[in-house]
Amino acid sequence: MNIITGGVTAAKGFQAASTAAGIKYQGRTDMAMVYSEVPCKAAGTFTTNIVKAAPVKWDQDIVYNQPEAQVIICNSGIANACTGKEGFECCKETALAAAKTLKVDPDSVLVASTGVIGMQLPVQKLAAGVEAMAPELDGSLEAGNQAAKAIMTTDTVEKEAAVQFEIGGKTVTVGGMCKGSGMIHPNMCTMLGFVTTDVNISKELLQEALSQDVKDTYNMVSVDGDTSTNDTVLLLANGMAGNPEITEKNEDYRAFCQALNYVNTQLAKKIAGDGEGATALFEVKIIGAESKEQAVTLSKSVVTSSLTKAAIYGHDANWGRILCAMGYSGAQFDPEKVDLYFESRAGKIKIIENGVSTGYSEDEATKILSEDAVTAIADIKMGDCTATAWGCDLTYDYVKINADYRS
Structure with missing residues (x-):
């Protein structure tokens, strides 16, 4: 597997475009389009929030009930959530505009929105945006990068x-590509993620690969504990690589799953590291667990602890908060057997051994915790299972961003 530069246009046959439609933001792009030269097999995972945005319902119908998809249209600024029948009609009108402009089936057009909940989208601006983007579709890496920028809301960097x-x-x-910075506590995936591939694979195995992979990638991310109404990850496969179709779980399938996992893991980590107001990516690894479920529960409990997140912001090796978060997670373990380490580019230090302090150097710990990516490793000495969760520190700016998000 070779890591390459690129995003949604890296795979053969995929093109992208973006435009400034003026939906909510001014002076920046706020719509993106991803298009495949040929129809694709489509897979998706969606929010578990009972309150589901109109685009989620639209996409679920296409992914579950239609044989193919070919286009994704995404806007930022307004989420099209809690918008009733008018919101769903907006999805339909957007798809019809794309179908007319691109000469595709409207049932092959996926839509996505992100931004403020409760506002109605200006359908005319969306349709005009579709018409503006269609002639600009391009398979270059730059076009893909510009699309990644167009779907950002409070994100500070494209992903x-x-x-x-x-x-x-x-x-x-x-x-x-993906976007996500706040309202991130997925129970299936992140706010919005779009993955493309030219692999030839059956629709059933494509869906299974994605559904399984989100458990170890996007499901392990938390910024603030809030599960969005719009969470959507879409995976399109157009088969243009020309490989023999993958129809069973053989070595080819496992190779694809490994590549998919790498892309999704990188995107998930980028979301965590770009959490609203964050100054550091906070990674939590649980090792020595007796089951995967136990390790997942413990790692997510620590990465979502507000007190621990605040300590990471202060570069404070307040390990008691980590042990406390593990203790209320609901997972059973012996706290008197736990070893805990902090690690970053600045080094690695053992903080506690068998549940008590090692007498570590506070200065050394602070140096390690002052990097922009910090890992806590807890060995609970019960087995050989592991899990990793990703989050970020909790800063003053998180409150500032979300106190006046609508205004």
Whole structure:
């Protein structure tokens, strides 16, 4: 597997475009389009929030009930959530505009929105945006990068990843982009993620690969504990790599799953590191667990602890907060057997051994915790299972951003 530069346009046959439609933001792009030269197999995972935005319902119908998809249209600024029948009609009108402009089936057009909940989208601006983007579709990496920028809301950087590998003597590419910075506590995936691949694979296995992979990637991310109404990850496969179709769980399938996992992991980590107001990516690894479920529960409990997140912001090795968060997680373990380490580019230090302090150097710990990516590793000495969760520190700016988000 080779890590390459790129995102949604890295795979063969995929193009992207973006435009400034003036939906909510002024002076910046706020709509993106992803298009495949040929129809694709489509898979998706969606929010578990009972309150689901109109685009989520629209996309679920296409992914579950239609044989193919070919276009994704996304806007930022307004979420089209809690908008009733008018919101769903907006999805339909957007798809019809794309169908007319691109000469595709409207049932092959996926839509996504992100931004303020409760506002109605200006349908005319969306349709005009679709018409503006269609002639600008381009398969270049730059076009993909511009699309990644267009879907940002409070994100500070665009988020992309791509890899290549071989199946049956053919080069296969997986690439993707995502956005997410706040209202991030997915129970399936992140706010919005779009992954494209030219692999030839059955629709059933494509869905299974994605559904399984989100458990170890997007499901392990938390910024603030809030599960969005719009969470959507879409995976399109157009088969243009020309490999023999993957129809069973063989070595080719496992190679694809490995590549998909790399892309999704990188995107998930980019979301965590770009959490609203964050200054550091906070990674929590649980090792020595007796089951995967136990490790997942413990790691997510620590990464979502507000007190621990605040300590990471202060570069404070307040390990008691971590042990406390593990203790109320609901997972059973012996706190008197836990070893805890902090690690970053500045080094690694053992903070506690068998549940008590090692007498570590506070200065050394502060130095390690002062990097922009920090890892806490807890060994609970019960087995050989592991899990990793990603989050970020909790800063003053998080409150500032969300106190006046609508205004």
